[in-house]
Amino acid sequence: MKWEENIRKVVPYVAGEQPNKPNMIKLNTNECPYPPAPGVVKLATEMNTDALRLYPDQNTTPLVEALAKYYGVKKEQVFVGVGSDDVISMAFMTFFNGDKPILFPDVTYSFYDVWADLYRIPYKTCPLDENWHIDPEDYKQPNGGVIFPNPNAPTGLFEDLSVVEEIIKANQDVIVMVDEAYVDFGGVSALPLLEKYDNLLIVQTFSKSRAMAGLRIGFCIGSEKLIKYLSDVKFSFNSYTMNLPSQVLGAEAVRDDAYFKATTAKIIATRERTKKELTELGFTFPDSKANFIFASHKTVPAREIFQALREKDIYVRHWNKARIENCLRITIGTDEEMDALIAFLKEYLKNR
Ligand SMILES: *Cc1c(COP(=O)(O)O)cnc(C)c1O
Numbered sequence: 282m283k284w285e286e287n288i289r290k291v292v293p294y295v296a297g298e299q300p301n302k303p304n305m306i307k308l309n310t311n312e313c314p315y316p317p318a319p320g321v322v323k324l325a326t327e328m329n330t331d332a333l334r335l336y337p338d339q340n341t342t343p344l345v346e347a348l349a350k351y352y353g354v355k356k357e358q359v360f361v362g363v364g365s366d367d368v369i370s371m372a373f374m375t376f377f378n379g380d381k382p383i384l385f386p387d388v389t390y391s392f393y394d395v396w397a398d399l400y401r402i403p404y405k406t407c408p409l410d411e412n413w414h415i416d417p418e419d420y421k422q423p424n425g426g427v428i429f430p431n432p433n434a435p436t437g438l439f440e441d442l443s444v445v446e447e448i449i450k451a452n453q454d455v456i457v458m459v460d461e462a463y464v465d466f467g468g469v470s471a472l473p474l475l476e477k478y479d480n481l482l483i484v485q486t487f488s489k490s491r492a493m494a495g496l497r498i499g500f501c502i503g504s505e506k507l508i509k510y511l512s513d514v515k516f517s518f519n520s521y522t523m524n525l526p527s528q529v530l531g532a533e534a535v536r537d538d539a540y541f542k543a544t545t546a547k548i549i550a551t552r553e554r555t556k557k558e559l560t561e562l563g564f565t566f567p568d569s570k571a572n573f574i575f576a577s578h579k580t581v582p583a584r585e586i587f588q589a590l591r592e593k594d595i596y597v598r599h600w601n602k603a604r605i606e607n608c609l610r611i612t613i614g615t616d617e618e619m620d621a622l623i624a625f626l627k628e629y630l631k632n633r
Pocket of ligand 1: 311363364365366367390430434460462485486487488494497498499
């Protein structure tokens, strides 16, 4: 068809499946196994629905103010979006407009190459080393911008801030984005580096550590100048992206710091004991600082374990991709869920 010539053709991102079975154990999309903060639940139940008649605050003021206060930055340094996917997508459109390729790791969040293709941004991947670490030397070649998650996904490995700074330092003429979707599970945020580098953008999300994947809240923090450019593009694209409930409930989640810290501490403790149990069962994995473990079994192929788990309604993530086809990404659930996973694996590996 002639009209097809002018169509923007893309291969979309494939998210982890969202099955909905009564007794399933869902460890495939890194959601939080605990409910949102009690204050959020209370506000949601008591919400004044008459307010839904009106358009929401375009500047998402309640949420931006809560985040600015929490992270000790100016509100002009905070940008909020509908999940960090929305934030990163807008940031790609705003900041990556050069002719040189943007750089990101070969094993990383698989949305980056999709956005690059969508916006026709040239890109080049830099291979992680044999221990899944980023080599900062790779990021010292000419480029149009840099993005990497820290901790990285799906490896879970955290890079020391000295490595992050080395990459930023070498890339003062482009924008460097650090995707901190998992930083609350034991990593260290690059936020303090904002004082030195006005080309740094730090992206975080409420989907994992704040138990609110369903509300779709993400944000980024950067210099006032960067945030202004980003907002200008956003307001040229769609003004009213974030709905009123998300703004109000998101702000409340930020205010309940005690609950947030308690939940993440619980997930970290469960992760550490799961590491021991998986090791005893013959799994190896990089030392995750995220809410998941990227595990390979010494003898049994990942694909087979994935299928066996799936038949028992235990969902984990597996990719048929070079370098990672023998790995399973297992989200940290509740202690009971991890007990059930480990019990199943023990039996399965014994009887195989
Ligand atoms: C989950 C995830 C995101 C996106 O999360 P949102 O739900 O859109 O906020 C972004 N980056 C990485 C590395 C992730 O794992």
